[in-house]
Amino acid sequence: MAFTTRPAAVVALAVSALLGLAACSDPGASAATAPSSSATNTAGKTFNLSPEQDRFKVAADPAAAALVPEAIKADGKLTVVTTGGAAPLSLFATDNKTLIGSEVDIAYAVGESLGLQVEVLPVAWADWPLGIESSKYEAVLSNVTVTEARKEKFDFATYRNDLLGFYAKSGSDIGEIKEAKDVAGKRIIVGSGTNQEAILVRWDEENKKNGLAPVQFQYYDDDSASSLALQSGRADLTFGPNAAAAYKAAQDGKTKQVGTLNGGWPLTAQIAFTTKKGNGLAVAARAALNHLIEDGTYAKILDRWGLSSEAIQKSELNPAGLPKK
Numbered sequence: 001m002a003f004t005t006r007p008a009a010v011v012a013l014a015v016s017a018l019l020g021l022a023a024c025s026d027p028g029a030s031a032a033t034a035p036s037s038s039a040t041n042t043a044g045k046t047f048n049l050s051p052e053q054d055r056f057k058v059a060a061d062p063a064a065a066a067l068v069p070e071a072i073k074a075d076g077k078l079t080v081v082t083t084g085g086a087a088p089l090s091l092f093a094t095d096n097k098t099l100i101g102s103e104v105d106i107a108y109a110v111g112e113s114l115g116l117q118v119e120v121l122p123v124a125w126a127d128w129p130l131g132i133e134s135s136k137y138e139a140v141l142s143n144v145t146v147t148e149a150r151k152e153k154f155d156f157a158t159y160r161n162d163l164l165g166f167y168a169k170s171g172s173d174i175g176e177i178k179e180a181k182d183v184a185g186k187r188i189i190v191g192s193g194t195n196q197e198a199i200l201v202r203w204d205e206e207n208k209k210n211g212l213a214p215v216q217f218q219y220y221d222d223d224s225a226s227s228l229a230l231q232s233g234r235a236d237l238t239f240g241p242n243a244a245a246a247y248k249a250a251q252d253g254k255t256k257q258v259g260t261l262n263g264g265w266p267l268t269a270q271i272a273f274t275t276k277k278g279n280g281l282a283v284a285a286r287a288a289l290n291h292l293i294e295d296g297t298y299a300k301i302l303d304r305w306g307l308s309s310e311a312i313q314k315s316e317l318n319p320a321g322l323p324k325k
Helices: 008-019 102-113 125-133 195-209 223-232 242-252 281-295 297-304
Strands: 077-082 117-122 154-161 163-169 187-190 216-220 237-241 255-262 270-276
Touching: 077 102, 077 125, 102 117, 102 281, 102 297, 125 270, 154 281, 163 195, 163 223, 163 242, 187 195, 187 223, 195 237, 216 223, 223 237, 237 242, 242 255, 270 281, 281 297
Parallel strands: 077 117, 187 216, 187 237
Antiparallel strands: 154 270, 163 237, 163 255
């Protein structure tokens, strides 16, 4: 597929606007799609992609369950929505209808901690806000970033750090990427018009002011072409949403993580269990998530899907979000 480079000055025009965006929107827009069959590779990790999922059994936590709003206790059911197609967050199993993934596992674990029967439904990204506001659904787990604008209509209980990841070929001798000088002179694959591109432009500008070699930006039309460029040595690094890249690295063993950066850089962005504002469910969800963190179930879920690097130490209720545009 097509590969292009462009001067940093061109992409810099979009920097100010992009850095004001939530780091994650529709996860399907930037994450790799799931493989069509059970993923087993001797070089990497095995993921169960069948409809029959070996989810961790979770007992109800009385303290958290006591916080569930009466309106939800009435029918004993928690309806959670997510968008399919973004491995490993939420994707369709090999039957092409059953939702699986880390978001789905967390939805079941939270619901069971609250003593509720869980139903997870697929929706289009654009449809969840109205569905939550109208109480058609109780919650959404779909890589939703906490923002100040969203806090006007929704409540949040955080459950994962919003990270971007730098990945290199497994045999690469590239060291850890932590700051601007570490990318000087590197050939880096990045998505056009993305927040990560805007961050990389900022770093490149800083490097050039300090007399360091410029970044060579590379853009590809699809993931296969990008992977080929990295594996063939035509590119040094990829920089994009960490969840998809971590899953892919764990699955095939061909790439390795050499650095992460918060998706809201220079601010902090977090992913959260999202509910209707003021209905009290987020309070219960936070208690359930902290129970899952304490008993180890949370860590097991993230490890199962290759997302341990995105773990948080404690769930927070309505933390500071990314600022309005």
